[in-house]
Amino acid sequence: MKALGTMKKISLLNAVLLLFALNVSLMAGADDDPTPTDKWINAYGDSCLLNGQPLPVGAIIQAYDQDGILCGKDIVREARHYGFMPVYRDDLYTDTVEGASQGEPITLKINGLPTTHEGPDSIYWSKNGDPYKVNLSASQVISMNLTSPAGEFAFPGQVLTYVFQVENTGSGIDLYDLEAVSQHGWTATIDGGTPSEYADAGEIVDISISLAVPSDIFVDITDTLSLTVTSRMDNTVSQVGKTVTTVVATSAEDEYSIIPDEFSLSQNFPNPFNPETVISYSLEKGGEVRLIIYNILGQPVDKLVDEHQDAGNYRIIWNSQNTGRMLPSGVYFYRLNVGELTLTRKMVLLK
Numbered sequence: 001m002k003a004l005g006t007m008k009k010i011s012l013l014n015a016v017l018l019l020f021a022l023n024v025s026l027m028a029g030a031d032d033d034p035t036p037t038d039k040w041i042n043a044y045g046d047s048c049l050l051n052g053q054p055l056p057v058g059a060i061i062q063a064y065d066q067d068g069i070l071c072g073k074d075i076v077r078e079a080r081h082y083g084f085m086p087v088y089r090d091d092l093y094t095d096t097v098e099g100a101s102q103g104e105p106i107t108l109k110i111n112g113l114p115t116t117h118e119g120p121d122s123i124y125w126s127k128n129g130d131p132y133k134v135n136l137s138a139s140q141v142i143s144m145n146l147t148s149p150a151g152e153f154a155f156p157g158q159v160l161t162y163v164f165q166v167e168n169t170g171s172g173i174d175l176y177d178l179e180a181v182s183q184h185g186w187t188a189t190i191d192g193g194t195p196s197e198y199a200d201a202g203e204i205v206d207i208s209i210s211l212a213v214p215s216d217i218f219v220d221i222t223d224t225l226s227l228t229v230t231s232r233m234d235n236t237v238s239q240v241g242k243t244v245t246t247v248v249a250t251s252a253e254d255e256y257s258i259i260p261d262e263f264s265l266s267q268n269f270p271n272p273f274n275p276e277t278v279i280s281y282s283l284e285k286g287g288e289v290r291l292i293i294y295n296i297l298g299q300p301v302d303k304l305v306d307e308h309q310d311a312g313n314y315r316i317i318w319n320s321q322n323t324g325r326m327l328p329s330g331v332y333f334y335r336l337n338v339g340e341l342t343l344t345r346k347m348v349l350l351k
Contacts, residue, residue, distance in 0.1 A: 028070045030060060040099075047135045050140060051142075053234075087123070099125075106123045152245055163206050175198050176198075186213060188209055188212075225242065267345055280315045284311055288339065290338075
């Protein structure tokens with residue numbers, strides 16, 4: 001409520017001083033919305049520009065009163081156009097400041113950035129329902145930085161989740177169009193089901209993608225998952241991130257259901273590796289099994305197996321960690337013990 005404009009200005013001054021002390025900006029982000037009231041004017045435009053080009057679909061128009069209160073918001077649905085956008089007045093019923101005062105000038109922004117009001121109208125809060133045509137133009141730096149996750153090993157039928165990160169290194173709110181493609185046409189789904197994502201200036205947004213590995217894979221294979229991120233504000237600004245999935249599969253004869261006729265330890269794959277590798281071994285009869293990783297000094301750094309196992313073929317993925325900490329590059333040994341039988345092989349972690 002703003003029965004007295006002076007009271008509003010004093011309370012807002014205190015708030016501004018507090019925000020300044022905390023180094024907090026008054027600029028609203030993409031997810032911020034005004035508080036609706038029962039009084040509003042309407043703002044619209046049909047010839048708006050961003051960087052000299054037609055204002056793109058998805059751009060955000062924001063209205064502020066002179067104290068920096070967000071009192072209107074619209075998302076562009078047709079290039080060059082916005083509105084009708086309600087610009088709310090403060091109500092008379094609550095202590096919360098929701099919007100503008102009678103006669104107060106309104107400031108309009110594009111993607112949180114200052115604009116030039118091209119007219120033909122000058123917008124201020126007059127009386128309920130009044131329309132104002134205000135075409136806008138603004139300049140925005142459009143840039144991004146896309147970071148890809150490390151690749152992973154997987155087995156047939158497994159669903160992996162990869163998290164890409166895109167940082168808005170530009171000067172205002174941006175909207176990114178997303179496209180995830182698997183090299184072999186496997187199902188790649190952007191979590192949340194949205195093919196686009198807003199990011200405030202300086203914000204880092206996580207893009208989670210679920211990759212479904214088909215169950216009918218019978219040979220080891222790699223697949224490259226590509227994520228293309230394109231700015232809606234300038235579609236010439238685009239980056240592609242990639243990550244590789246290595247699928248460790250059984251053979252068509254389903255070798256892993258066959259009881260082996262010998263005790264064996266295979267060479268890890270891949271080798272050298274970073275950061276994961278697959279260790280395979282075969283047991284012709286069951287027993288107490290221990291599979292331990294040693295460094296070049298002969299010190300144990302990880303215990304992969306320490307249990308009774310039946311006869312069969314086994315595969316273990318090692319992630320080159322020791323109690324959650326990544327191990328340094330170098331030569332390592334993996335030793336398989338079953339009863340009195342022991343086999344050892346060498347592998348190289350290369351970063």
